[in-house]
Amino acid sequence: MNKTEFHTTLSRMFRARIPFIVINSMERARVLDTISVLADEIVIPIYVHSLSHGTQDINAKRTLNEDKSVIGGLDYGIQQMSQRQNLTFVFTEVSDLGDDNMVARHFYDGVIQAIERGGSICVITNNPVWQQIQRMGMAIKLDTPDEDEMFEVVRESVMPYLGSIPIEWGEPEYRSAAQILSNMSKVEAENVLATIMAKGTLTVEDLGELSMHKDKLFSDISGLEKVKIEPNTLTVAGLEGMRKWLDEQRVLMTADLRERKLRPPRGVLLVGVPGCGKSLSAKFIAASWNLPLYRLDLASIQGQYLGQSEGRLKDAFTSADNASPCVLWIDEVEKGLAGAGGSGDGGTSTRMVGQFLFWLQESRYRVFVVATANDVSKLPPELLRRGRFDEIFFVDLPGEEERKDIISLYINKNLLTPPSMECLSQIVKSSDGFSGADLESAVRDVAIKAVIHGDSIVSDELYIRCFTNVIPLSKTSPERIEAIRAWGRERAVMASGVSWNSGNPTEKPGKRILI
Ligand SMILES: Nc1ncnc2c1ncn2[C@@H]1O[C@H](COP(=O)(O)OP(=O)(O)O)[C@@H](O)[C@H]1O
Ligand SMILES: [Mg+2]
Incomplete structure (x- = not known):
């Protein structure tokens, strides 16, 4: 569930005094944020145990029990619950609750005490929990931030830098960044953003870099191959x-x-x-x-x-x-x-x-x-x-204008000496039936000659010769190409934007005939 739903559900569980709550999440800090707000909202004492601080009051941050071990924290909780009703203890670093072991048995005793005294024991973990204890409580899951929450994460990460480094991002970029970062944890997202801003600027192009960071995180995605594009x-x-x-x-x-x-x-x-x-x-x-x-x-x-x-x-x-x-x-x-x-x-x-x-x-x-x-x-x-x-x-096979565009594109890319205007219009005309790949390969032939013999040998005559040498697929398998074209003309929108009959560009892509 998202953060808002999590907040509501956990609030109900606390009010209902559920004796044992398993919170499935890898994001300890984010879970504790919500719990801390709840402690104020429903005015109940909540204590948090961690291996670094022992047991602390969640909001006053006062250490109540120095013992940093999980068992020590639990013993403290059990003892406190025996003296006061309605106490809540949150354990953030419990490693082995998966089966019947010493720690799990200890938790079992703790939950029994909680049931008797209106107490509650919460465990934040992503690991399985021993059935015997799990049955006495409920589980709840906090998903990684959704787009709305991520939007706030992005904004809060960028805000402190406003005025100190040049920042090109506004609302639309925050929104795009939030979309890109979704499915990451809050901390991961904050780290990525901080790394990008550490270079001293935040530009619109950086959105591309965000995607790269995300790719790294999802790099071994199954069944899919990441395609590198330049x-x-x-x-x-x-x-x-x-x-x-x-x-x-x-x-x-x-x-x-x-x-x-x-x-x-x-x-x-x-x-x-x-x-x-x-x-x-x-x-x-x-x-x-x-x-x-x-x-x-x-x-x-x-x-x-x-x-x-x-x-x-x-x-x-x-x-x-x-x-x-x-x-x-x-x-x-x-x-x-x-x-x-x-x-x-x-x-x-x-x-x-x-x-x-x-x-x-x-x-x-x-x-x-x-x-x-x-x-x-x-x-x-x-x-x-x-x-x-x-x-x-x-x-479809490119029309005259499109052929001219494709030929010019590859001439610009591959060659220093363009053909004369007359020659260009001649090869455009004579290449009717060529595919984009055919056109590219004809230009490439000219370029190869230029590399081998020097640019000075490039002439109109060479262009024409290279274009005449290409035999397009529409000549070698005319039936196959005709069959494809016949289907396409009838059933699909022309990608060229040129309607089939008129040869003129239409305002919008043509109408699709229902299949
Ligand atoms: N419209 C086009 N503009 C630029 N290059 C093109 C075009 N059509 C084809 N080409 C060239 O021909 C090559 C093969 O095209 P491709 O996209 O693989 O064809 P297909 O339609 O069979 O998937 C491209 O990599 C590109 O170099
Ligand atoms: Mg293809």
């Missing part, structure tokens, strides 16, 4: 319609949607011709949104071990939820789910599709899924129904 090297040319749509989703990804009862965006399915920028777009989204990118390899999850796939997939989704906000990239989703509906794999694929759809529907975490597919005919139709993904885009 934001500055990633550029997508064309695909304007999709990019416009993504800009809107980005706003939704960071906005506080709870009041409106909206769920965060779930993601997008990109289908289309191989080599036209689907995988590239997945990386581009993560890079431009400043979010970590995790790749889920369904084929490897399906693995050799029959019956384990579902468990592993569940772990992967839980990990993605924990790593949120993030982008979850499922590349060539049709390969991982091939066989769904069939009987070849004992129904594993079908169950995985079901599990995937369930998670997509139910998860409320900010995990933006980017799934890509080349061959739509192999995709289970459930995946294409409305409401699964927020949008399905068709990534």
Whole structure:
């Protein structure tokens, strides 16, 4: 439960004089904060035992018993309870309550005393507790700070530095930082923030560094592969319609949607011709949104071990939820789910599709899924129904304008000598049917020649020759490409933003035809 719920529930337990309370949390200080407030609110004496201070009054911080051992603290508690009603003792460092041992037996005696005298013994621990004692009490769990609490943690960490170092953060950055830091403990979050501010400034770019720190914490996430991206090297040319749509989703990804009862965006399915920028777009989204990118390899999850796939997939989704906000990239989703509906794999694929759809529907975490597919005919139709993904885009072979953008992009990147304007428009025209990857490889051929023979040999003629030498996929497997295009034109929104018939950019991505 979150801090507010924890506060309310623990308050009730204290008032009800529950004799034994196990508080599940790794965050001792945060639990004690709440207990300290409760001590004032309901005006009851509460004593806290720790190995460093012995037993102290929680708010007066007066040491009442010097004995620092757990047994010593417990003996003191039992003795005090025999003299006064309604005392509460909190133990913060008990290591072995898991089974029938000496310490556990001692606690058992303490709880018996508490029952008789309206006392209460609390233990803050993340370890299991011996059944025999647990049955006499109740357990309560404090989760790591949620976004609202983390927002306060961020603000309180930054406040003391205002005026002493340059700080570019305002409310929106506090909110983003809170989202990134969620699922960390309060202390971890404070440490990360302090480390970042120790360099003497706090800039908007530091939000990226926060993500990095979080990645480290979640670095061995199961079933997911962290994909390293270098934001500055990633550029997508064309695909304007999709990019416009993504800009809107980005706003939704960071906005506080709870009041409106909206769920965060779930993601997008990109289908289309191989080599036209689907995988590239997945990386581009993560890079431009400043979010970590995790790749889920369904084929490897399906693995050799029959019956384990579902468990592993569940772990992967839980990990993605924990790593949120993030982008979850499922590349060539049709390969991982091939066989769904069939009987070849004992129904594993079908169950995985079901599990995937369930998670997509139910998860409320900010995990933006980017799934890509080349061959739509192999995709289970459930995946294409409305409401699964927020949008399905068709990534087609680039049109004339897009080819010009892609060619220019790679010429700028790879070459010192651009072609003449006439030559450029000639290669743009003659490269009809080329994919983005084909265009890139033609430019790369020119660049390789430039490296080998020197830049002076780069000429219009060389450009034209290198472009003529490339044989695009649309020439080598025309039927395959045509089948993909026929499906996409009919069923999905054009990622280019150019509607199929007119060839003109439309205001908005075109209308989707219901499937
Ligand atoms: N629209 C584009 N803008 C820039 N580069 C592109 C574009 N489309 C394809 N490319 C180049 O082709 C390569 C292969 O594209 P990729 O995204 O892997 O294709 P696929 O659609 O098959 O996933 C990319 O890494 C990139 O270098
Ligand atoms: Mg790809």
